[in-house]
Amino acid sequence: MSRNKSMRKPTGGVLNVPRKKKKYNFASETIFTKLGPAKVKAVRTRGGTLKFNVLSASYANVIDPKTGKSQKAEIKTVSANPADSQFVRRNIVTKNAVIVTSAGKARVTSRPGQDGVVNAVLIKE
Numbered sequence: 282m283s284r285n286k287s288m289r290k291p292t293g294g295v296l297n298v299p300r301k302k303k304k305y306n307f308a309s310e311t312i313f314t315k316l317g318p319a320k321v322k323a324v325r326t327r328g329g330t331l332k333f334n335v336l337s338a339s340y341a342n343v344i345d346p347k348t349g350k351s352q353k354a355e356i357k358t359v360s361a362n363p364a365d366s367q368f369v370r371r372n373i374v375t376k377n378a379v380i381v382t383s384a385g386k387a388r389v390t391s392r393p394g395q396d397g398v399v400n401a402v403l404i405k406e
Contacts, residue, residue: 283307284308287397288313299371300384309324311394313371314335314336314337314373314393315336315371315374316337316338316339316356316359316372317337318337318364319335319340320337321333321397322323332395333395333396335393335394335398338374338393339356340353340355340388341356341400342354343385343399344359344403345391345403346402354401356374357381357383359372359374360380361379361386362377363377364376364378368405374393374394374399375389380401384403386404387401387404388402
C-alpha cells in the first residue's frame with residue numbers, strides 16, 4: 282500500500298509524476314489483533330527504532346478508575362467494536378473495543394497493532 286499522491290488530477294487528467302516511488306511512502310499492512318496465545322512481532326521503523334505489533338493476545342492490563350489500580354486480566358471475548366461490527370464476530374481487538382475480561386467489561390485504550398500491549402479501563406455496566 283502506498284501513501285503517494287494520486288496520479289490523476291481532479292478533472293480526471295493524468296499527472297506527470299516527477300519521480301519514482303520512495304520507500305518512505307509505503308504504508309505497513311494493517312495488523313488485526315486476535316484472541317489467542319500471546320504473539321508479538323517486532324518491526325524496524327524509520328530511524329532504527331522498533332515498533333511492536335500484537336498479533337494475538339490473551340491478557341490485558343486493566344485499570345480500575347475508582348481505585349486507580351491495575352491488574353492483568355484474561356480476555357474472554359470482544360463484546361463491541363465501534364471500528365467495525367464484523368470485528369466482534371471475529372474477536373479482533375482494536376482501540377475503543379469493549380472486551381469482556383475476568384475483571385469485568387473494559388474499553389481498550391491502547392493501539393495493540395502499534396503499541397505492543399493491550400491496555401484497558403474498566404467501564405460501568
